Amino acid sequence: MSDASISNKRGAAVISFASIKAACKDCSLRELCLPRGLDDRELMALDQTVKRRRIVRKGEHLYRMGDPLQLLYAIRSGAMKTSELLGDGRIQVTGFQLPGEILGIDAIDGDRHRCNAEALEISEVCEIPWVKLEELAQRIGGLQHQLLRLMSGEIGREGQLLLMIGKMSADERLLACLYNFSQRQTRLGLSPTDIKLHMSRQDLGDYLGLALETVSRLFSRFQEEGLLTVRGKYVHLTNLETIHTRLG
């Protein structure tokens, strides 16, 4: 949808988008992403480091648990999910990523990815060789700071999720999750009240520590209570104020 230029949906790639060179300085997401706060000269250096852009189709993986760390990924369009899994197949989704967000930094300690990263829909990502990026961060103070900030942010987000799953009731979890989506969509210049759920109910459940049926029932109940209206993947928050206050 957001990538109208890709018309052929199942055959081999018709046009080799994969080799298009990225250019942070022209990217609309610059201030949300890794380059935030860098000056023109530094931006050029970063651009030379970023390898290329790449299209990932729905269901395709950027990496899997155990893969050696080679690239970080910055999302340009689309949506991804990261998940860990237990030996017997139980899944915990650890995050959903939107444009401007970075994937892969969990793997720096241990040099291997600790989770799977899968596209929820057709997406475009920038590939960033980790070794080069670390070298560059050594030379550019602002980039080191930005990297540390990104990682710290990830820690904060996981802490939030921990609090949600560990101490919130099912309805609080889903509400907090929707509120979070609303805020992140706003950051991207989209509506705070009209949310697109890029993931399935199953994914939402696996993220919030709930069964998919519980998620579905909650949507119905919220609708009865007049908090929102649902139509498939689209949720309209009719009462953002109430939602905010109900979260304390």
Add this chain to the structure above:
Amino acid sequence: MSDASISNKRGAAVISFASIKAACKDCSLRELCLPRGLDDRELMALDQTVKRRRIVRKGEHLYRMGDPLQLLYAIRSGAMKTSELLGDGRIQVTGFQLPGEILGIDAIDGDRHRCNAEALEISEVCEIPWVKLEELAQRIGGLQHQLLRLMSGEIGREGQLLLMIGKMSADERLLACLYNFSQRQTRLGLSPTDIKLHMSRQDLGDYLGLALETVSRLFSRFQEEGLLTVRGKYVHLTNLETIHTRLG
């Protein structure tokens, strides 16, 4: 216990330990902590950056949610816990920290601490001014790498906890937690089978997303099953093999 020199338990500090200067190069935890992999010259520079050592008593806080980020803390002895809380008082413990581990890195994004850090028993920490450390990391490649590694490790640990709380049953959670304690104690050169629980049952419950009564009941059940023996804060794992296999 580990700090026999501190005899006066509730009055004002008799001896001013607080101003003792740290010395990474002489520290037995060097290879577990921030200085890992640094050479002698770099170690000297780091030593000049580390502010001082400090004693924290049981129940004392290193920082609280909302405090501005000024110092990171490296634990030399004792044990700490970090926790987040909801408006209405509900608590989620996000981690327990042992000697050689670093506290405070959650605050880099946003410049304010996102959790409370409280001593579980009398402990000794090294204070590290964050601003100086970041500057130093800009000059010392190994230190930048070490910082990034530490943060990535924190992300990994939180991810593990997420998986535990989100997708494991109560008994699996406690077992996984004990197994983790066993591994970390081993790293410190202590026994893999004789574990000291530095925290209360309440804290354990708040960490694992369980009621304290559930934790207590599980200990009793594990004892009946012959997996371990409990005496207050001391747990002896009689069957580390079985525990490991039961975790898949």
Add this chain to the structure above:
DNA sequence: CGTACTATTGAGCGACCTCAATTGGCGTGG
């Protein structure tokens, strides 16, 4: 030796899960 806190154990209940049937949306092929 008493006080206060922490841990254990029991009984009953409720939130959320599991299993199962039904409905709805969408692409594919006749």
Add this chain to the structure above:
DNA sequence: CCACGCCAATTGAGGTCGCTCAATAGTACG
């Protein structure tokens, strides 16, 4: 264009794990 099949989502019934409330036992410390 409609029928069919497939998958996702909804809804219902019943079960269970872990919580809450409450009483008792154990432990630390003055």
